[in-house]
Amino acid sequence: MKFMAENHEAKIKVCKNGPYLVSGRIPLAIQTIYVNSEGYPSEWREGEKYPLQENCALCRCGQSKNKPFCDGTHTKVNFDGTETASRKKFMERAEKTSGPALILNDAEDLCAVARFCDRAGGAWELTEHSDDPNSEKNAIEEACNCPSGRLVICDKKTGKEIEPVFEKSIGLVEDPHAGVSGPIWVRCGIPIESADGVVYELRNRVTLCRCGKSSNKPFCDGSHMP
Ligand code: FES
Structure with missing residues (x-):
């Protein structure tokens, strides 16, 4: 899948043991999982949209008091954000x-x-x-x-x-049926750069851990589930 280049350079940088630094005025909104009458997830609905910002830092450790943004708590809790995800295509x-x-x-x-x-x-x-x-x-x-x-x-x-067609955007997943907040949903090939400077494969859809518990950082592995 090919992705269009844009004026504002959209990018996410993973900070060592710290937040995701988001740049390039990327739209940020709540994305909620809705279930059908049998309890199966069947639909996404967009919720609150955050004001567009040139740069922001999204919490990765799961412990900010100002979620979804980083408030520096990761240093107090000695967050270990070591990236272990595969870099194969x-x-x-x-x-x-x-x-x-x-x-x-x-x-x-x-x-x-x-x-x-x-x-x-x-x-x-x-x-x-x-x-x-x-x-x-x-x-x-x-x-x-x-x-x-x-x-x-x-x-x-x-x-x-x-593939679904998305604009470059970031969703904050909410999963009320499971009673949890989910990952950060990154859409339309936004480059994600690791703390050691390697850009992960550009993909149309990926989810980044925002609870701090994934064993496949920076990506979500479902560890936020109860
Ligand atoms: S990453 Fe900074 S408070 Fe969570």
Whole structure:
């Protein structure tokens, strides 16, 4: 997937044992997971939007009193923000589920437990039955709703990724059904630079840890879940 260059250089810098430094007037808003009548996540809804800022620092340790922004608490609590995430390309390490019309690529270590992939039998089973138009539609919907990009679905014939269209933006995930705040949802290929100066693979969707507990920093691994 290709991403357009923009005037304001949108970027996220991971600080060593500190916050995410966000630059480039990136829109920031609450993004809430809504569930259907059976309790399965089925929809994202945008909530409060924060005023646009040229630069801001988002809390990564989970302990700021001024969330989502950093208030310096990370130094008092000796936050260990060591980055351990794989730097291999997603497609090179994702497991494939190949169905008649679709291929589902899955890198489980990126799971943010948003649970959109559980509905209607789950994205894997739906992919396996993707010769049925309804299963195909649901598989695509579920993969595209995955905020972390753990799941990426491709058209089997063309090999092309089927991706949701986003603007460069950051979502603060809220998950009221699970009773937790989720990760930082980074959309549309915003570069994320590690503390040691390496830019992670540019992706349309990724989720960054904001509870401080992930074992796959800087990315979310679902550790915020109860
Ligand atoms: S990263 Fe600074 S207070 Fe959390």
